[in-house]
Amino acid sequence: MQMSVTAVSLPGQPANFAKQDKIHLGYLDSLRGVAAFYVMLSHLRAEVVLRTDPARLPAHFLSATGWMDYGLVAVMIFIVLSGYCLMIPVTRSSDRQLRGGALTYLRRRARRILPPYYAALLLSLAVIALETKLRQGVVSHWADVSTGDFQPGVLLSHLFLIHNLRTAWAYQINGPLWSVATEWQIYFLFPALLLPLWRRFGVGAAVAAGILLGSIPHFLLHHRLDVACPQFIGLFALGMGAAALSFQREMSEKVVARWGIVAAVVLCASFGGILLHHSWFMEHPVEIDPIIGFGVASFLIFCTQWLRTKSNQPLPPGIRVLQSPLLIALGAMSYSLYLVHYLILGSMHLFLIRAGQTPVTSFAVMAVFGLPLAIAAAYLFHITIERRFMTQH
Numbered sequence: 001m002q003m004s005v006t007a008v009s010l011p012g013q014p015a016n017f018a019k020q021d022k023i024h025l026g027y028l029d030s031l032r033g034v035a036a037f038y039v040m041l042s043h044l045r046a047e048v049v050l051r052t053d054p055a056r057l058p059a060h061f062l063s064a065t066g067w068m069d070y071g072l073v074a075v076m077i078f079i080v081l082s083g084y085c086l087m088i089p090v091t092r093s094s095d096r097q098l099r100g101g102a103l104t105y106l107r108r109r110a111r112r113i114l115p116p117y118y119a120a121l122l123l124s125l126a127v128i129a130l131e132t133k134l135r136q137g138v139v140s141h142w143a144d145v146s147t148g149d150f151q152p153g154v155l156l157s158h159l160f161l162i163h164n165l166r167t168a169w170a171y172q173i174n175g176p177l178w179s180v181a182t183e184w185q186i187y188f189l190f191p192a193l194l195l196p197l198w199r200r201f202g203v204g205a206a207v208a209a210g211i212l213l214g215s216i217p218h219f220l221l222h223h224r225l226d227v228a229c230p231q232f233i234g235l236f237a238l239g240m241g242a243a244a245l246s247f248q249r250e251m252s253e254k255v256v257a258r259w260g261i262v263a264a265v266v267l268c269a270s271f272g273g274i275l276l277h278h279s280w281f282m283e284h285p286v287e288i289d290p291i292i293g294f295g296v297a298s299f300l301i302f303c304t305q306w307l308r309t310k311s312n313q314p315l316p317p318g319i320r321v322l323q324s325p326l327l328i329a330l331g332a333m334s335y336s337l338y339l340v341h342y343l344i345l346g347s348m349h350l351f352l353i354r355a356g357q358t359p360v361t362s363f364a365v366m367a368v369f370g371l372p373l374a375i376a377a378a379y380l381f382h383i384t385i386e387r388r389f390m391t392q393h
Contacts, residue, residue: 027322029331036334042071083239102191120339210237235293242297266295336382
């Protein structure tokens, strides 16, 4: 969720790609921006639902906003994109190695991820301290917001990015930050395990190992580590595999079309199943998440291959929308939006609760005023903090 890939150079490619020195992949940023915006919508709904006595929530409100209840799927898209973007420079290098080696790669990732994360963490703690009186007595099933944020375990776990390992820590301070910890931990597996497997045995071995490794904690630890979503390792590996296939060789028109069909079928079936059987799908993440990840990975292969092989042809409507400057700009600041949006929505909701507003009214006010304010705050955070640390992969 923290990378920007609008264009990549393609030196050292096979002769049939030599005609293309650079390819514009703005759709990757757009996907990231759309995913971040949907996460914000999901947390808007969650903020109202989880801070409200269920008896006060009208059935029509829950039905009308039910489509916002799948923020975790957007986070899954982030993880697939992360694996994809980090793999691109490896696949286009002559030696299939990380630029500068594993340690240099980790330093680049740390510089890109950690300063904005810690800035958002400090900002979150400051906001919580200022809101102490507002938070007293507020009903919440999201987290123990009134007492838990400043406990030593919570603070230390967030400091070392291990707060995703325990439910008591994961959603404290700034709930969405749990996935930053999960992604940060996956970064270490990329050079240590997934890349060596890819080099030695190919894409299939790396993807299979990622899915298997991500599934083991669920079964061996009896769900105790499910809060960290270790199955995201498999999603990251699927993104890696998609990048390797996207840049390996030119695909025929029929093969590109097949990837598009696979993506459409898998994603439509997955999202349809989630809408129709939400509880069952959410209770089986180890089985379902890799399927969704495969659908996303297939879509990435389709889009990139289309842009590489059909650069002179009109873009399909979906890719054309995702190549729009507005969505690309949103994607460029998606990490900032992810880090700070909940501070704005949560603070606004606390004021609305204290003002005696109903849940539905609070939702409407936050939708009309809170969402634009969150985007504005994210942009300010982006230009003052995040942009200083944006580097190549």
